[in-house]
Structure formats: structure tokens, C-alpha cells
Amino acid sequence: MTADGWDGSSGLVIDTLLVRELLVAQFPRWAALPLEPVDSSGLVNAIFRLGSDLSVRLPLRPSTTDMVQREQAKLAALAPFLPVAIPSVEAIGSPTGAYPGEWSIHRWLSGTTPSPDTLAHPRVLAADLAVFVDALRRVDLPDRTPAYPGERRTRASMVSMDSSTREAIAELDGLIDARAALASWEESLAAPYDGREVWVHSDLTPGNLLVSAEGRLTAVLDFETCGVGDPSCDLFPAWHLLPANVHDEFRTALDVDDATWLRGRGRVLSQAVIVLRHHRDTNPALASYALHAIGRVLGQ
Template sequence: MGPVSPLADQAAIDTPLVRELVDSQFPQWAALPLEPVTSGGKCNAIYRLGPALSVRLSLWSPGADVVHREQEKLATLAPFLPVAIPAVEAIGSATDAFPGEWSVHRWLTGTHPALDALVDPHGLATDLATFVQAFRRIDLPDRPPTYPGERRTRAPMDSMDSATREAIGGLDGLIDTRAALASWEESLAAPYDGHEVWVHSDLMPSNMLVSPEGRLTAVLDFETSGLGDPACDLFPAWYLLPANLRGNFRAALDVDDASWIRGRGRVLSQALIVLQHSKDTNPAYANNARHAIREVLATPL
């Protein structure tokens, strides 16, 4: 497999670069084989390092101390959660070849769930609800917002409105834009009482690992986890689970009507924006987005 193909403004990362970084900064792992991992992600390049480790490098310019903050957050959250989550084993320093911190993680076993090939969808729905419930029960003194840029108001989705409408306009001819706009406006109008809980906020199939038996074994990518609207963690209902299990997932989490509609809107907004920007560059992300949009628009208003 060749180098990870960057988009505009992304870092060009390939196996020789990662090999040089590992060998020069962590010589204890220099003898371990290294190979790129196809993850479908758009934020990080992932390389497997031997049987038990992985190397993670941001495709974008990370801010100062981002990796250290990630290490602290993951270590703090892990004891509260029912499945494995990433653990940062080491942090690499910036170099002239790669001007940013990077990290070595413990390798987590499992595969990403395939939308059309779920082995145990009912069990997976139960596992995901259990994970979300556990996240909601977390009570820690450090309470970061899930999306720092999202206004902390009783209408937090307002900050998503402009980008969502722009995406709808940009997808004319690819989706039913009239239905998308009607669905989005219903979600935008759904009431919110301001109650916040700990949320992962990005429960996409690409951020889950399942066993050969189809059960959830790990959840990945906690970069945007923090306090937020409980509707943020309803993504699996439209991105992954079959329609006939959506009600089971909702009932297990005791989701009221307004939260369910907001959750649906968050999924639609994210999927529209992803499709607009990834339809020509990232087929895996674009296909997931198309699936979510179809599922949302098939839901009666």
C-alpha cells in the first residue's frame, strides 16, 4: 500500500516517514514491522506497529498539547466505560519532516462494523446503548464542552444551521434537497432544556470495533468527547442500526421525542456536510453519509 493521499492543506504521510519517526525516537520498537491501516478516516493516518501497537499521526496541523490532552482524557475515561478505548503509550516529538506531535497507541482488536453485514445487530444495539448509558453516568470535575465552538445555549443546533443549509444547496441533484431542508428545519425547531451529559459525540461505524460475533469490543476517537446535548450520541440509530432496531436503541436510552428529533437532525447535518466535502475524495465516508441521509429522510416527519 502506498502513502496516505492528502487532501488540500493536509500533511503528506507515508511509511518511510513513519518508520524514521519511530526508529529515531523509540528505538525499542525499531525492529517491529510497520504497515499502513486503511481506516477511511479523514483526520489521522494510522499505522500498525508490530502486533500490539499503532502509530497515529494527524493529517492536519495539531494545536499545542493536543496529544497530551488526549492521553489524559483517555486515561480518565477508561475506568468508566464497558468496552476498550484507545490508550496512548507514548508521544512523539515534532521534527522537520513532521511538524507536530504524534502518538503510539495500544492496538485494539476488532473490525469496523459493515452496514450491510452486521452479524448480531440486536446485540450490537444493546452494546451501543450500554456504552452511551455508561458515558452519561460519568461525573468528573473536569467538564470540557464536546464542541468548544458550539454556543452553550438552549438552542445549540443554531450554530450548525448555516453550514447545513449550505451543504443542502451544494448537494442539489444528488439528494432530495426539499425533504432534507424540511427534516432539518423540524430538528432545528425541536426544544432543548439545556441538560448536558458526557457524550462521545462521534459514534460513527468508523469509530467502532466489533468482534467476529458482531458485538462491540472498542470505541475509538474521543477527540470531541465532553459535556453536551444527549442527542449527540444517537448517531448509531441512523448511521448503523437497521430500522427495525431503532426503537430498541431509543427505548434502552429512554429518549424523548424532542431529543430524538434533535439527534436525527445532528445526524443529517453531519452527513450532509461530510457528503458535500467527501463525495469526490473519500468514498468510504461518502457512502456512510449517503446511507445516513437516506435513513433520516425515510423517517416520517
């Protein structure tokens, strides 16, 4: 696997050769371990498995800021409060001439990515997800970093998503039922919000979850956008993963009112149409996930 940073405009190729060179120079104790790319449709990091117990993550848009260090601190602070494993940063690599940004080595987490078409025990997974979301909501830390750190604070607002969502729906007319999508979005946009904020992961999509062979939630990944925000941000599994016949159980476990449910549905639709608009021709896996989520939102 190779990953072209900065949306393909930089010419930077992140491959096993580059990662091996970085390891030799900065972490020689791990440099001889087997190294292989992890197949991923993600847009944030290139990931490589290092030996049996570690992974290497390199942001596709390298940065010399302390982003990786902030993530390390956030993960360490949250881990004691959560019922399943989350990433732990074992080491942070420094920028070099070959890779001009910080990168990290994580502990490898076991499990497989769940698929909505092959869930063995959806009610069990729904219950596990609700326990995780509830535990995260109850976290009380002095550092209340906003969800989507580094972006405008209004990113968490539904209104701030309106124009980009409408543009995406209009452009996808014919590929999706644009009329139904717009009606659904407007219903969600009108749902009231009292401003209450809790800790949210904000991207509980299948690619950021790991499950055991028995279908139990074993780990949650990618906390880059984690912070405090609208509780509806963590209802993504309902439309990305869980069948409709367990939605009521998921809602009840999290005490989700109608307005919060509608906002959660709208967030899923907004993310999905924007992803589909930008990646339908370049990232088939992401496009497939987005189409699935849109279909679930629209009841198709």
C-alpha cells in the same frame, strides 16, 4: 497509504518511511517492528499498525499544542467508567523537522469495523451501544471539557449548524431529495432542548466502532471530540448503523424522548450533508457513508 496534511496544501506526505524515521529517532525499542498503513477514510489521523500490539497515529494537520497530551489524559480518566475498550496512549512523539507536530503510539484494539449491510445480530449490537452510551452519560469528572474542544462553544448548538446545513442541502439538490432533507432538518431544528449536558462521544459512526466476530461491541475509537454536550450527540448509530426495526429498543434503553430523538436525527443529517458536500469527489468511502445516513434519515 499516504496522507497529505493540511488538506493537501502543505506537500507533507505521511508514509511508512516517515513513521519509521520517527520511531528510529524517538522510540528505538519499537523501530524494528513490522509497520503497515491502516486503510482509513478518516479525515483526522493517518494510522499505521506497529507490530501486533500497537498503532501509530499522526494528525493530518500537525500541531505543536498539547492536543495529544490532553487526549491521553481524557482517555485515562474515562476508561475506568466504560464497559468496552477505548484507546490508550502508550507514548507521545515530539515534533521534528520532518513532521512538525505531536504524534502518538496507541495500544492496538482488536475487532472489525461494523457495516450496516452485514450486521449479524443488530439487536445485540444496539444493546451494547446503549450500555456504552449510558455509561458515558453517567461519568462524573471534575474536568467537564465541552464536546468539540478547541472550537467555539456554540458548536454544540443546533442553531450554529443551521446555515452550513442549509447550504449543503441546497448544493446537493438532485443528488439527494433536497426538499425532504430541508423539511427533516427544520423539524429537528425546532425540537426543544433544555440545556442538560452529559458526557458524549459525539461521533459514534461505524468507523469509530469495533465489533467481535459474534457482533458484540468490543471497542470505541477516536475521542478527539468527546466532552460534555447535548445527549442527542450520541444517537448517531440509529441512522448510521442500526436497522429501523431496533430503533425503539435503542431509544427505550437510553430513555430518549421525542425532542432528543429529533435533535439526534438532525445532527446526523447535518453532518452527513456537509461531509457529502465537501468529499463526494475526493473520498468515496466517506461519501458512501454519508449517502447511507441521509437515506436512513429520510426513510429511503
